[in-house]
Amino acid sequence: MYTTGTAFLEALQEAGVEYIFANLGSDHPAIVEAIAEAAASNRPIPKVLTCPNEMVALSAAHGYAQTTGRAQAVVVHVECGTQALAGAVHNAAKGRIPVFIFAGASPYTQEGELKGSRNEFIQWIQDVPDQRGLVRGYVKYENEIRTGRNVKQLIHRAMQFAHSEPRGPVYLVGAREAMEETVEPVRIDVDQWQPLAPCALAPDSLQALAADIAKAKRPLIVTSYVGRNTQAVESLIELSERWAIGVLESVPNYMNFPTTNPLYQGNQWNEPGQNDALAEADLVLVIDSDVPWIPLVSKPSESATVYYIDTDPLKQQMPLWYIPAKRAFRADAAVALAQLNDALQAQRWDEAGIDTRRLHYARRHQAWRERLDALxxxxxxxxxxxxxxxxxxxxxxxxxxxxxxxxxxxxxxxxxxxxxxxxxxxxxxxxxxxxxxxxxxxxxxxxxxxxxxxxxxxxxxxxxxxxxxxxxxxxxxxxxxxxxxxxxxxxxxxxxxxxxxxxxxxxxxxxxxxxxxxxxxxxxxxxxxxxxxxxxxxxxxxxxxxxxxxxxxxxxxxxxxxxxxxxxxxxx
CATH class of the missing domain: 3.40.50.970 (Thiamin diphosphate (ThDP)-binding fold, Pyr/PP domains)
Known part of the structure; x- marks a missing residue:
């Protein structure tokens, strides 16, 4: 039979999912049956990997997506498995990692009214008032599968959310009765469910930013995760090297900029002291950073001009967050940096000032490197x-x-x-x-x-x-x-x-x-x-x-x- 469970696996295959990191339970008979049926009929579905622990399952999907950009699937057991994901859901949310998470739910019938009705004592104990609420504060999208007739649309919509910036985890639940429903196959045009196109800087914003960078004496770029996109790293290197702009990392999550480059000014974490490069900058361009500095101990000077670029410049999941930016832009780092490299070509530059700045940053970098080498x-x-x-x-x-x-x-x-x-x-x-x-x-x-x-x-x-x-x-x-x-x-x-x-x-x-x-x-x-x-x-x-x-x-x-x-x- 072609069930919701069958359509579920088929939709994941259509969405390009290669692996299902699975920690199965009593709520997954329809999926287990569909997996076995696919094997018997030689029908392609994502490879199912047994994961004895939910934290490891979601972390594995995290690592896969982090190094490829492609969301994988995690299947866990009702609210117990969902709660066991807690720390890993936090990491995926804060790290902006696309992951598709599915959890079963306790059956909603108990006298055999529908196939999948309750037949184990645990299904009463695991019935909780708001299972989706356990992760609502961390996922970009959450919903319940109520019928197999639109399960493919729900999965492709969830994946569209997961892959659209700012990326993140998504969560669906489905009770046994809904997953056992016999349905007619539905064909989906996956091209209609693509992630949103990356945002660019508006022309007036781009020109204002480029003009301020060109007239700055000591411009500095601060980043934490521009390295999520390798193309953005290449554009950042081009920008820094052409105009002799220093780069400072704050709590780096990726390889954002080569640490051996003479324009690299080190990185800051929780050290209790003012960062010299940040203090002396007259213009600071923050690109892709949740915590560009800790103002209690280290921050730009009061006279510095600060610009901020991020796909989530409002930090909508952070109740307390602000930096003193002249302008903040919602834009993709790779797109914005490419735009900025082009726009800066048209600006008037003091080439002697660029050379002086390059030498200054190189000397600071060399002194920093010598201190590290000694250790x-x-x-x-x-x-x-x-x-x-x-x-x-x-x-x-x-x-x-x-x-x-x-x-x-x-x-x-x-x-x-x-x-x-x-x-x-x-x-x-x-x-x-x-x-x-x-x-x-x-x-x-x-x-x-x-x-x-x-x-x-x-x-x-x-x-x-x-x-x-x-x-x-x-x-x-x-x-x-x-x-x-x-x-x-x-x-x-x-x-x-x-x-x-x-x-x-x-x-x-x-x-x-x-x-x-x-x-x-x-x-x-x-x-x-x-x-x-x-x-x-x-x-x-x-x-x-x-x-x-x-x-x-x-x-x-x-x-x-x-x-x-x-x-x-x-x-x-």
Whole structure:
């Protein structure tokens, strides 16, 4: 029979979905039957991957979409599975990642009135007043499948929302009775469900911005995630290099600008001090950044002219957000930067001023780089985060994909990894830990010929549910290398406490006293070996590090299995 479940899978296939990351339950008989029927009749549907944990499932879809731009599907069990997605939904929403999420719902009949009626006790317990409300604040679109007669239209509409800027997750639910309905097949013209075209700068806005940039003495660009689009990175490099405009990253989520470029002015996170490049700028162009600076400690001068470009310049999901911008524009970064490069050609420039500015930024960059290089020498008997990252850099080629969830070492990873290729470095874009394991699986599935590496703290590694990650890695032949920056605890909560109470009791207390110690630590390498046959190595001395990295890469590239390097850093 051709049911809503059949049409559901067919619509996902039409929409270009390659994988369904599935955590199935009692609410999915129609989908399970349709999967089996498709296999028996050799009818194409997206490949169904078993995901033992929902966080890993959605993180895998996140990583796939993040590295390709194409939304994949996640199927979970009623409101329980939906709640288990919570942190991953936050990450997809804040990171603007297109993902299609479907959850079943408890049957709405109980005496056999319709096929799929309640026949298990759990279906009363899992019937909640507002299942869609669990994710309403995080998804771009949510709806309920009430009949199979328009299920394809609902799915293509949801995907259109997911892929239109600002991108994000979408959520559909469907009860068993609706999914079991026998329906007539419907043909859909997918060309009628394309995402909205990217926005451009209006001509008058473009000319005003170009004129102000041309007359600025010390223009600066601030970005966080322009690297979501590799074409935008190329246009940003062109803009910066032609007119000698400095680039400062704020909480970078991607490889936005080569960190070795002389115009690169470093990056800022939570450090409690004024950024010099930001302070001296007379014009600041913010492109694609949720938090371009933290005004309590670092901000542009009062006299600086600020412009802002983003696909969501109002930050509609952030109740408290504002920056002192002369103008804010809703526009796609790649389109706007291409426009700006053309418009600046027609402006009158002081070429001597450009040369002076180029030299100034190059000197500042060189001094910044020399300070970082000095940190990479490390210590003779202890592995420092800077030394570890430098050795990872030496072991990787620029074609590798790196998923960073270093938290307290985020800045160290960006500074010392020195990624140059757009699309080679990613963070979740959100604030819920545990993304990197599943995301690496998704990235590896999307790019089977590439080496995928995760760099994470020990806390992030545990949040990622490594038992599920490594089971999936082995089951679906998606080997990854994970490097754990193990300081035996949660360093970030301690740093946050010290930022508010620098001389308080917490500043003098041991880690176990304030509840952030993981000592004695779990056997992180052993978890991966037990769950997925991974190579697991614990590294405690600098002289062991290069050999361990080589062994880990050999396991991934030649042996076809994952590897985990549990690298011990100084204890927090």
């Amino acid at each position: 990479e020498s490390g210590r003779p008997d202890v592995i420092t985060p800077e030394y570890l990252t430098a050795r990872v850099r030496a072991a990787l080629d620029d074609d590798c994909i790196v998923m960073s969830e270093g938290i307290s070492n985020y800045q160290t990873i960006v500074n010392h990894l020195q990624r140059q290729r757009p699309g080679s470095l990613f963070t979740s874009g959100g604030g819920s830990l545990g993304w990197q394991g599943g995301a690496a699986i998704g990235a590896r599935l999307a790019h089977p010929g590439k080496t995928v590496v995760t760099l994470s703290g020990d806390g992030s590694y545990m949040f990622a549910v490594p038992s599920s990650v490594h089971w999936m890695s082995r089951r679906y032949e998606a080997p990854i290398l994970q490097v754990v920056y193990n300081n035996r605890g949660w360093k970030s909560p301690k740093l946050s406490a010290l930022a508010v109470h620098p001389d308080g009791y917490a500043s003098r207390a041991a880690a176990d006293v304030i509840g952030v110690s993981f000592d004695p630590p779990s056997d992180y390498a052993g978890i991966a070996a037990a769950a997925g046959g991974a190579l697991g190595l614990t590294v405690k001395h600098p002289r062991e590090l290069d050999a361990a990295l080589a062994a880990g890469l050999r396991a991934v590239r030649q042996e076809g299995r994952s590897a985990v390097l549990d690298v011990w850093l100084p204890e927090l």
